[in-house]
Amino acid sequence: MENAWYTISVYSENNVGLLNRISGIFLKRHINIESLNVSKSEIDNVSKFTIVVFTTPKWVHNIAGQIEKQIEVIKVFSHTDDEIIYQEAALFKVNSSLLFDEREIQNIIKDSNAQIVTVSRDFFVISKSGRRSEVDTLYDQLKPFGIMQFVRSGRIAVSKSEMQISSLLKDF
Amino acid sequence: MNITGAEAIIHCLLAEGVDLIYGYPGGAIMPVYDELYKFQDKLTHILTRHEQGATHAAQGYARVSGKVGVAIATSGPGATNLVTGLADAQIDSTPMVCITGQVGRHLLGTDAFQETDIIGISTPVTKWNYQITEASEIPEILAKAFYIARSGRPGPVLIDITKNAQFESLDFIYEKCTKVRSYIPTPVASKESLSEAAALINTAKKPFIIFGQGVILSEGEKEFKDFVEKSGIPAAWTVLGLSALETSHPLNVGMVGMHGNYGPNMLTNECDVLITIGMRFDDRVTGNLETYAKQAKVIHFEIDPAEIDKNVKTTVAVLGDAKVSLRNILPLINKNTHEDWLKNFHEHYEIEYEQVIKNDLYPTKPGLTMGEAIRILNEKSGNKAIIVTDVGQHQMVACRYAGFSQTKSNVTSGGLGTMGFALPAAIGAKMGAPDREVVAIIGDGGYQMTIQELGTIFQNKTAVKIMVLNNEHLGMVRQWQELFFESRYASTVMSNPDFVKIAAGYDIEAARVSERDQLAGAIEKMMAHKGPYFLEVCVENEHNVFPMIPTGASVSEIRLK
Numbered sequence: 001m002e003n004a005w006y007t008i009s010v011y012s013e014n015n016v017g018l019l020n021r022i023s024g025i026f027l028k029r030h031i032n033i034e035s036l037n038v039s040k041s042e043i044d045n046v047s048k049f050t051i052v053v054f055t056t057p058k059w060v061h062n063i064a065g066q067i068e069k070q071i072e073v074i075k076v077f078s079h080t081d082d083e084i085i086y087q088e089a090a091l092f093k094v095n096s097s098l099l100f101d102e103r104e105i106q107n108i109i110k111d112s113n114a115q116i117v118t119v120s121r122d123f124f125v126i127s128k129s130g131r132r133s134e135v136d137t138l139y140d141q142l143k144p145f146g147i148m149q150f151v152r153s154g155r156i157a158v159s160k161s162e163m164q165i166s167s168l169l170k171d172f
Numbered sequence: 173m174n175i176t177g178a179e180a181i182i183h184c185l186l187a188e189g190v191d192l193i194y195g196y197p198g199g200a201i202m203p204v205y206d207e208l209y210k211f212q213d214k215l216t217h218i219l220t221r222h223e224q225g226a227t228h229a230a231q232g233y234a235r236v237s238g239k240v241g242v243a244i245a246t247s248g249p250g251a252t253n254l255v256t257g258l259a260d261a262q263i264d265s266t267p268m269v270c271i272t273g274q275v276g277r278h279l280l281g282t283d284a285f286q287e288t289d290i291i292g293i294s295t296p297v298t299k300w301n302y303q304i305t306e307a308s309e310i311p312e313i314l315a316k317a318f319y320i321a322r323s324g325r326p327g328p329v330l331i332d333i334t335k336n337a338q339f340e341s342l343d344f345i346y347e348k349c350t351k352v353r354s355y356i357p358t359p360v361a362s363k364e365s366l367s368e369a370a371a372l373i374n375t376a377k378k379p380f381i382i383f384g385q386g387v388i389l390s391e392g393e394k395e396f397k398d399f400v401e402k403s404g405i406p407a408a409w410t411v412l413g414l415s416a417l418e419t420s421h422p423l424n425v426g427m428v429g430m431h432g433n434y435g436p437n438m439l440t441n442e443c444d445v446l447i448t449i450g451m452r453f454d455d456r457v458t459g460n461l462e463t464y465a466k467q468a469k470v471i472h473f474e475i476d477p478a479e480i481d482k483n484v485k486t487t488v489a490v491l492g493d494a495k496v497s498l499r500n501i502l503p504l505i506n507k508n509t510h511e512d513w514l515k516n517f518h519e520h521y522e523i524e525y526e527q528v529i530k531n532d533l534y535p536t537k538p539g540l541t542m543g544e545a546i547r548i549l550n551e552k553s554g555n556k557a558i559i560v561t562d563v564g565q566h567q568m569v570a571c572r573y574a575g576f577s578q579t580k581s582n583v584t585s586g587g588l589g590t591m592g593f594a595l596p597a598a599i600g601a602k603m604g605a606p607d608r609e610v611v612a613i614i615g616d617g618g619y620q621m622t623i624q625e626l627g628t629i630f631q632n633k634t635a636v637k638i639m640v641l642n643n644e645h646l647g648m649v650r651q652w653q654e655l656f657f658e659s660r661y662a663s664t665v666m667s668n669p670d671f672v673k674i675a676a677g678y679d680i681e682a683a684r685v686s687e688r689d690q691l692a693g694a695i696e697k698m699m700a701h702k703g704p705y706f707l708e709v710c711v712e713n714e715h716n717v718f719p720m721i722p723t724g725a726s727v728s729e730i731r732l733k
Contacts, residue, residue: 065478
């Protein structure tokens with residue numbers, strides 16, 4: 001079976017050690033986590049892990065089952081890229097002089113729909129959210145000018161179909 | 173009542189109906205041991221000679237009694253020594269609660285004396301684990317621990333308790349845990365899945381059942397037998413399913429898997445409907461998955477949703493407790509017989525009998541076989557004993573030939589294959605079923621991995637029968653070396669000590685037998701003895717266990733020699 005990108009969404013209790021338990025499931029199967037994001041969810045006191053992997057449908061099924069089996073996990077969903085709306089966020093720290101000396105930088109920022117978060121005497125920070133390819137394009141465009149620091153977040157995603165959690169929680 | 177955390181732990185155990193625990197004391201768990209001393213009339217603590225022994229004893233106890241086994245240890249090395257037992261209980265779905273002491277909360281993360289991150293270490297091998305750092309958490313967490321260990325698909329839980337939490341006081345109120353948000357222990361089979369399964373079963377021409385430990389864990393033996401008898405379908409066991417249905421039952425056709433019987437393995441690839449109950453398609457059962465039962469529609473009765481389609485794609489998944497599902501499907505099943513199909517199993521048995529079984533059970537050549545020792549044991553015990561086995565050739569021979577008339581009677585390390593399991597597990601089994609005869613059958617290799625537990629037997633006068641089948645080798649590895657590594661016996665030859673003298677050192681009555689004409693008498697004497705007894709059976713050194721499915725081969729490529 002062909003490898004593909006899958007986004008695994010995990011709704012869970014917010015407990016110490018659960019991240020270790022979940023990451024161990026990937027470790028045991030020698031499957032790399034391409035990106036990981038943990039945040040609160042739409043439900044009070046319920047956390048949401050968003051995990052991206054590049055693997056086969058069979059392994060995604062297996063992994064999702066093993067994650068859902070963990071005591072503190074409420075529900076697991078896995079989606080292909082066309083089933084979700086997803087974004088990543090990135091920050092670029094760039095030397096301030098470039099902003100004034102290189103006209104092109106201003107155009108790049110404008111065209112990429114990026115935002116300038118802060119400008120100081122020494123550096124300015126650009127924030128860009130979007131798909132991986134958009135962030136990569138901006139990176140490639142800024143690279144020749146020199147990027148002082150770069151960081152990109154894990155993928156965050158919401159599904160096009162419903163992820164019914166509230167009703168599930170009532171049933172427990 | 174206002175009591176210390178350490179005392180609260182004892183009250184929690186008592187509230188869960190625990191009256192026997194296994195363990196080993198040490199610095200970080202001393203407050204609990206102090207309370208164990210005070211409560212010794214209500215709660216018996218068995219001092220094993222190593223923490224691993226405590227876990228296996230707790231497992232043996234759980235496997236025969238159906239209750240949760242409890243093991244307790246100190247921090248650091250005490251805790252790390254539990255890991256093998258936890259892993260074994262995890263893969264064999266054994267309910268167990270392990271309690272470890274931990275350095276005081278203020279010392280966590282300082283590399284304190286005997287500090288180890290046992291939560292991190294035990295995470296992959298526990299169903300759940302938790303670190304308690306305040307006394308007030310103790311009642312709720314321990315209640316949760318027992319609930320999780322025993323409910324649904326059972327498994328091991330580890331609770332790590334910092335020393336300050338053992339000393340601190342709390343207002344103790346105990347409430348049993350009956351549910352945990354986010355945890356559905358037992359799904360309920362849908363009506364549709366039951367009727368779809370029943371329709372497949374009722375129209376099958378060559379149906380075949382494989383039953384696993386799920387039947388035993390759900391205590392669904394009676395429902396299972398009713399199902400087998402009404403449907404008239406031949407049934408074979410996995411190693412852990414053994415004893416769920418008496419071995420003499422006319423529809424019990426033997427064992428599946430690597431060293432299973434010829435018929436069940438061959439006919440897995442001929443059946444039209446494969447009905448699997450409470451088993452998980454281990455690779456030792458299936459051989460090559462690409463060629464496993466491809467012709468069959470597969471029905472999987474299973475409590476753990478993660479097992480569905482994990483290894484074998486099912487046609488119908490019946491999620492839920494095996495006992496409940498079997499009870500609910502029974503009215504939908506037509507009464508039937510499958511005589512021609514059953515005859516097919518008998519014909520395969522005849523072939524296997526002529527080529528393998530006869531020579532194992534009734535050998536004529538010099539040199540005792542493991543098989544004949546098991547056959548005589550069956551005769552002397554009347555198929556009523558609990559058989560505890562270790563790992564290797566003797567285990568496969570015992571699982572193939574031991575007779576069972578009662579459930580929860582086969583205790584072995586199946587999934588993990590833990591050498592050293594049997595001796596401590598037999599101690600636990602005897603304590604969990606004191607009225608029954610418990611015979612530990614062990615190889616000379618595995619015996620020496622936990623031989624120190626003879627001390628536990630000595631101290632507690634535990635009346636286990638220990639039968640070491642000594643072939644002076646790590647026999648199963650040697651067999652593989654012979655078959656697949658051109659007889660290069662790398663580190664599989666054992667120079668063994670005088671086992672009879674060692675037993676004598678522990679004041680355990682002991683004997684050695686190497687002649688065929690003395691074997692029956694020796695086993696009879698062992699079984700008649702009241703206290704613990706050790707019997708060394710010197711068997712043929714280079715005997716191989718057959719049939720055998722070579723690794724990676726199909727079940728229907730099983731070799732008879």
